[in-house]
Structures are given as structure tokens and as C-alpha cells.
Amino acid sequence: MGWELEGMSLDLEVELAGLRLRNPTVLASGILGSSYSLMKRVEEAGAGAITTKTITWEPREGYQNPVFVDLGFGYLNAMGLPNPGMAAFKTELKKAAENIRTPMIASIGGGDEGEFMKVAEHALEAGCDGLELNLSCPHVSGYGLEIGSDLQLTCRIIGAVRSVSSKPVFAKISIHQARPDVVSRYLGSGADGITAINTIRAAAISPESMTPILSNIFGGLSGPCIRPITVAVVYEIRREFPDAPIIGMGGVDGWRAALELILAGANAVGVGSAIARRDLDIFGEIIEGLRRFLTGKDFKSIKELVGYAQRL
Amino acid sequence: MGWELEGMSLDLEVELAGLRLRNPTVLASGILGSSYSLMKRVEEAGAGAITTKTITWEPREGYQNPVFVDLGFGYLNAMGLPNPGMAAFKTELKKAAENIRTPMIASIGGGDEGEFMKVAEHALEAGCDGLELNLSCPHVSGYGLEIGSDLQLTCRIIGAVRSVSSKPVFAKISIHQARPDVVSRYLGSGADGITAINTIRAAAISPESMTPILSNIFGGLSGPCIRPITVAVVYEIRREFPDAPIIGMGGVDGWRAALELILAGANAVGVGSAIARRDLDIFGEIIEGLRRFLTGKDFKSIKELVGYAQRL
Amino acid sequence: MSYRVGKITNIRSPTNSIKEYEIILEDPIEPEPGQFAMLWIPRVGEIPLSFADAEGEYIKFIVARVGKVTSRMHDGLAIDDRVFIRGPLGRGFRQVSGGRVLLVAGGYGLAPLYFLAKRLKADGCGVKALLGFKSDEDIFHQEEFGRFGEVEVSVEHGLSGYRGTVLDLFRGMVRSGSFDKVYVCGKEELNLAVSRECLRVGVPVEASFERIIKCGAGICGSCSIEPLGLRVCKDGPILGGEAIAPILEADES
């Protein structure tokens, strides 16, 4: 591509498994990444890369309301992977591939190797710049973490998708897969990078109604409250795998949080549920904050900060 | 025992694997349970049961400061299981056994089966009313979760301690062991009940210093922010094991939080790091709040509420 | 906590398919007209409802029987029952102060406009409301609107008021050129038709849109309106002429 994205400037630019991002912010999967028009808005807000909502082969309705709880310190959601299915999503992906210059990573969901493969192939055909395998959604039966809990199956899926993909493949993991031995197997099976972490299985009960709040009872916890967990996961993966491309996500709610994950070892940081409180302005705030920090500390590039907290 | 504890009243009384608690509050392990005098204060504050700090055979210094971070929505700690070792701790346990009427559960730490056995035997000799096996501390090498990650070893330890104990044995688990298959193996190996959950491995990095805050880098996350995770764990264990005695802990910071865990399925609730903000008054506040709730809703006993949120 | 608890203090059934719920919350809230709440009925579901009124702890919802949750509400809710709400959510109407204002409501779309009329009147506007219904039995809230200004009612089949759609009634009226602002809430076709007309004659307009609301927090993407990806729960539900123009264009093409 011969042109430069607006907002591209050397100080914040990062390279992620071959993708070139104008800045280290990445829209997290499941957040506004369900149509071309929404992704376009996210690009305009400044995101360095955009991940789509997880796409399955068949359309999925998702769960009944309530599907979302704002807990103050974080959020609980059980959307149930609603999406129009690959056939319908492909139209959006194609429009996005044509009109969005920020790298677009398609999040792939599947209940077995075959579904992962089919969805991945179509996503690549539609022109996405990378794939993220959802091996970690903690509240959809037959998908996500239920696949991710089977190490052999997961490695087979990673290997199979890798073998058909010309674009980088990220394995998106949960807290339960955040162990050096598991990550090592994922990388060994062909994952080009790691996205960490997905939401953590959780629930909320209202004392007033004496019932669970989510219609699905179980959901996933995100937001600031999981950031310390994300920091530990990213730190440890970076320590064990000095060269692995890592998208750190979980609890980024501003530039300080983004910086914390970068210092721990993330090459790029996902922005997800914080948009509920900060809206799309959060991308600009993170970008500005990181740039101010770099300047104040006399660093030339954000790349110098990746894993900086590990220096002793 | 022929006498009644002050504050014993039928409405809040619970039975926990044979232990009779005047109310469902339990002091969590590692919180003020390191000397007789502190445990006495906790009894006076109203606790229904008291868990000691985790005791190892040899004395342990613990980690250097900083060991504790108040994150607002929760707490991060890496104490490093400091304790004076079983020989010195025994004096405190004996004083406590003589002078404290609230059931006292000794938390047992060990790096192998032998250490668990030795510490357990001495704790029983000293007169504790129950044992809790720490299989889940997430930041001490060779202890806690490092033992708990080995299912066979863990089951052997549970079985061995069970075989020498006249008192109930609780297996204290982390989020990673909170799976029906694992819990089922623990119960099958002889655990009388489950304590869930321990802190979650986490870390914090200061953007100002660009270093980790804890001297040990990794610590455990506790407090309100992990409550939704605890609720899901307790709910799921209760659903799968209708009769298992469960001490739910993680994020209890008042009566509403305690009630949430009880409605999810906990027979008793641990109170830990919330004492940092609420001090010992929190026991009275929980007890009063639960009593008011029972009265307001015309329930006769808190036992009726255990797992109530699972009714459909 | 995530939800505020409210207690139902009054229920009215102005028509067969509409119920009004008066609710007292534990704490006061300050919604703007046009904003909405997610109302959760435990074990039943959660739906978006516009504030039809609000004052301190007091709020009112006007609910049409449509499907699962609204039917369970109509059939099951009683005075003293508790409901759970989160909100206020979304962006409300941008109010003008002073001037002549026209409100156009289709059916239960009058809910946010009633709340708006009350505020506009207090701010010194001259309010005229057009309320459209299917038939005579569906008419409600005519007198209530009367307290804040003029009211005209239209029915498609019946004898009361104007005979026809509220859109027809509106068309005749807006060309008079005597309104400084038009607010509309009804089915999407009504919203778009009224907006198109206003854009044509150059009268500022705002309309209240509906989509399936899930998160209500602007993150799940469920409530997006094409072609610009405006989220009903965050960028809306009230959209102004500039935001509606591209929707009209997409609609026409």
C-alpha cells in the first residue's frame, strides 16, 4: 500500500506479526466490530487495528436480555456470540477491506476444526489482514473456552488454520490458557501471536430479586477489575517468549492502563468494554497520552517500552 | 460443648461439614489469623468461624515490601506465606483452642505430601476444629497452586490428610480448579468441603516508575473485583454438588456481597481483604444485614437461602 | 449497583394494548426527555422504554403490548411490585426554549413526547401535538397533552379527530411554516417521512429511533443504524436532521 494512514507517525507505530499499526491500540473483538459502518467509525476514532466480532459459520441469535451488567469496577456480559453468520458478515468484511485502511483482524469462532477452517477461509477471501481464533469465550457452550480447554484439538485447529492462511494468526486465550506450557504449544502449532486475555467466567446475583441477572446466568468479566490479571499474564508470556507478538487486553480504560500493559510486554493493546464509559474518544486519549509520555521521558518510539518493566 | 456462644441465634446459625457456626461469616486465611490475640479479636468482632494463616512446617520470612497494593476496586498481595512455622504456631493454636469458642480452621501449607501431613497432624493435636488445605495460593513457588496444578498429587494429599483427621477437611481452590471434574475428584478423595476461591494471580506496574510494584512481581488479586468470579464458581459447584459444604470467599465487603454468595450456594462466606477498608466492624455489619434481610423477607433461617438463586 | 430498584405505585390501562406504570425509585434520577431506561423484570427479560415522565424519584413508563416481556408486564405486574432499571441511557432531545414547536407521535411514540411537551411548556414554548392512532379505541393521553398546549388526534379507522394517518395530518400542518422545530416519535417510516418533509421545508427536526437494544452501553453494536453506524443506545435514540439525512438517502437508494 503506497499511502499513509492519517495519524501515522513513527513514534507510536508498531509492528505486530507483520502487520503495521499506526499506533498500538486495537479494537477488541465483540466491541462494535459487527458491521462495516461501525468499524469505519472506530478507524476514524484512531484505532491502530480493528478486530471484528467473532464470526461463526451459521448465524447466531445470541442470548436474551439481560446480557450486560455494569458493575462499576468492570462489566459482565453474556452476549452469546450473536452474529449474522459468515455469509452475511462477508459483505461487511468486503466493504471494510475496501474502505478501511487500518489493519482488520477477523475473529473466528468455531465448534470444531471444520468450522474454524471454513470461516477462516472466507474471512481471508473477503480481504481481512489477520485472523484471531476465539479459543476463550467463557460462556458459550461448544465454542470458545470449551474448545480451548482441549489442548490437542486447539493445537490441531491452530495448525490447520495456519496452513491455509497467508495472514498472521493470533490465538486468543483466557486466563486458563495463560501458562507457558500451553502458550508454547500454541506458538509451536503455528500461532503467529497471542491475544490475551478474553473475559473471565463470572456471574452476578441481585439480592433484591434473589436471581442471577444475566439470562444466561454465566457471563464474562471485563474492564478495569481484570487489568491486574492481564498484566500478570502479559508479563509472564513476554518473559517466557521474548519475541512473541502479543496483543494485551483486559481493563484498558485510558493511556495509563495501556502503558501498563505495554511495559508488561504487550506490543499492542486491546480496547474493549471501556468504550461503555469513555466512548470512542478513548482511542484519542490513549494515543495522546502515550505520545505525551514518550516525549516527557525522551523515548523515541513506543517499541522501546515493550516489556520495559522486566528490565532489572 | 454445653454452652452457647454469644450471638448464637437460630436464624443465622449454619452447619458446615459438622461444624456449628453461630453465623455464616468465616475469617479468611491469611487475614489476622496469625496469633491467638488477633484471632480472639476476630471472635469478639462476631466471626462465625476463624481460619488461621497458612501454616508451613518451617518458618517462612515471606517477601520483601511492597507486599500489598490497594487498587481501589480490589487488592493485590504477595506476602509469601510468612509464618513462624508449625512449632511456634502451635503455641498460638493451643491458646486459641482453649480460649476461643468459635470454630477454628487451621490452614495447612505444604510443598509435598509429607509436609501437609506433618502440619495437619500437629494442628489437630493443638486442638483445631477443622483443616483447610491451601492448594491455591498463586504466587509462592513450590506451594499452593503449584501443588494444586497437579491433580493426582493433590488428590493423594487430600486422601492422606483425610485419613488422619478426625475433623472436617476443606480443599481451598483457585479459579483454575473450579471445574466440576476437578472438584468431583477432590470430594471423591476425601475432602469434606470446598473453600472457593483463593486470590487470582495478578500484577501491577506503576507507569511512573515503569517497574512492577510488588517486590515479588506477581501477587494475588482479592476484593470486590473478584466477586463476580467467585459467584460463578460457587454457583456452579453448588449446582453440580447439591450437598457439598462450601465456604465462598472472594470480594465479600458487606452483607449484600455475603448474601450474593449465599444465594449462589455458599453455606458460609469468607471475609478477607475487605477488612482493610471496613476493619473488624464488617462482621457485625454482615450479621446485622443478613438478619434484617431474613426478617424483612420472612425467612426463618439463613439456611433457606443457600443456593436460592438457583431455583427456577 | 447495576440496577436501581423501583416500586410500582400506580398502573393505568388507558386502552386495551397500553399500560402506564408509575414508579418510585429509591434515589432520584434526572433523565432528559428522549432518554430511555432498560427495565428488567427478573425471570422475564429486559427491554428499553422511554421515560414518559420523571421528577425526582418518580418516573413513568407507557408500555404497549408487543411480545413476550411487554405481555408479561401487562398481565403480571401489580402495584407494589418491584422493577429494576438501568439508565438514563442515550441522548435525549435537544430542547429549544421559546418558539412554536410541533410534536408528532405515532401510537406509544407519544411517551417521550409527553415528557418533552411538559418541559417545553415550562420553558415557554408554544406546543402543538399531533397524536396518531389506529382507531377510536386506541386513543389515549389526549387530555394530558392538552395541559401543555394544543392537541390534534388522527385515527385511521374511526370517528374521532382527523380521519387518516398522523403523517397526512402533519403534512398539511408543517407547510404552514409556523413551526420552529418538529419532534417526531413513531414507527421508522413515520420518523423518516416527517424528517424528509422537515428537511425539505427547512424546519429543524429530531426523531426518536428504535433498534434492538442489548448492552445499552454502546459497545455490542446491536442497535446500529445504517449507513453511518449510529448507535441508538448511545448516539441516539434521538437523532437530528443531519444524522437522519444519510439514513433517508440510504433508504431511497
Add this chain to the structure above:
Amino acid sequence: MSYRVGKITNIRSPTNSIKEYEIILEDPIEPEPGQFAMLWIPRVGEIPLSFADAEGEYIKFIVARVGKVTSRMHDGLAIDDRVFIRGPLGRGFRQVSGGRVLLVAGGYGLAPLYFLAKRLKADGCGVKALLGFKSDEDIFHQEEFGRFGEVEVSVEHGLSGYRGTVLDLFRGMVRSGSFDKVYVCGKEELNLAVSRECLRVGVPVEASFERIIKCGAGICGSCSIEPLGLRVCKDGPILGGEAIAPILEADES
């Protein structure tokens, strides 16, 4: 966030083993005399220090060279360096207003008493301070205390002031009966001996205690004082006569 960031604006070395650090924080805090902070030096450690002064964003610590962290502070910290603090922690002195007050300090124990003297003087108390040191070269802060009242200094080996321990100096003084309250901060033996004397002659007394502080939040149990399990970081560091009496009893038995 967990820590407040402070910037060192001034460092003084009144003696070979003592340094005073003046620090400006980003936001003002309001510690009471007797309260303490946990001071974190990244990559070095974190230790408890009493506020020796505080006013808005300005705070002062007086630090004796003792071991690892304090030595690294003495040798490594420079003006403009940043430090991290959490606090104020613990319970401070309960101040009297009016009356005659005696302060008894052993070495760097004068830190919280200096802050207290300043406040007491402002509240109209007549302040007398006894500052005990090992030898002539250890004397510091004598003039500073002079601003708030009378000062007497004791040295165990040397020529300045009273020749002996500050305890001996104190003993002679308290029997005069002319003090309404005694505050003491020094080694545990000094605290206990002074308290014992005060309890005997019936003068209200408070002392500042030290234990190993880890969590600083009252939960880890590290800082417990026997026999009652009082936590220095939460119930203290300042304890009054009633709390000290059982410690004295346990000490004697």
C-alpha cells in the same frame, strides 16, 4: 491509584545518621501528627515513616540510617527524585487543646513529635520537649522545637545539655506534676518506661509504637502487639495509657 507520587525538593543532613526529606506531592493530603506513610523506592523497598510535618502538598520525613532501604535513601536519593507514598495510615495522637504538655523523644522518635509540637502550639498548649540523643554529634532539631516551646536535650555520652538518658531527664520532670499530658516516641523500652511512670502518677500518656509493617492495612497481622493483638498500622501507631497498660503487664510477667 495506589501510590501518590512525590518529588524531593530539599534534603538536609543534620547529623551523620539522619536525613530530612522535604517532598511536594501532586495533591494535598491531611495527615494527623502520629500518622505514618509507607514510602516506596522502586527497585529498593518500602518502609514506614512518620510524618514529621505536613501542610497541603508539602510533607517532611526524618529518616535514620538503619538498614537496607534507609541506607539506599541516604546514599542514593537526590533533589528532584521521585518517591511514592501511600497513606496517611494508622491513628495519630489525640491532641489536647490548652494545658501544659510534655514531649519525650528518643533519637529519630522526635519526627512525629515535631509535627505534634507545631500543632499543639497552634492550639494554645504550653509545650516542653525532651530530646534524647546518644552523643553530642547526634543532636538535631533542637532549635526547631524551640519555636514551639521549651526544649531540653539529653546526651548519654557528651557535654551538651542533660548528661544521661532522656528517661532519667523525664523522670525528674514528670513528678513535678505540672503536665496535663505526656507524648513519647522512641525505642520500645523508652515508650514503656515513660508510660509506666505516667500511669503511676496519673498523667495521661500516649506513645508511638513500631513493629514490622507489611500490608499497612490492618489485615496481614505482621504488626501486632501482644497481648491484645493491637495492630500498629491500624489501631496504632499511637496508643494511649489504657492500651499500653496490658502491654506493661505482659512485659513484667
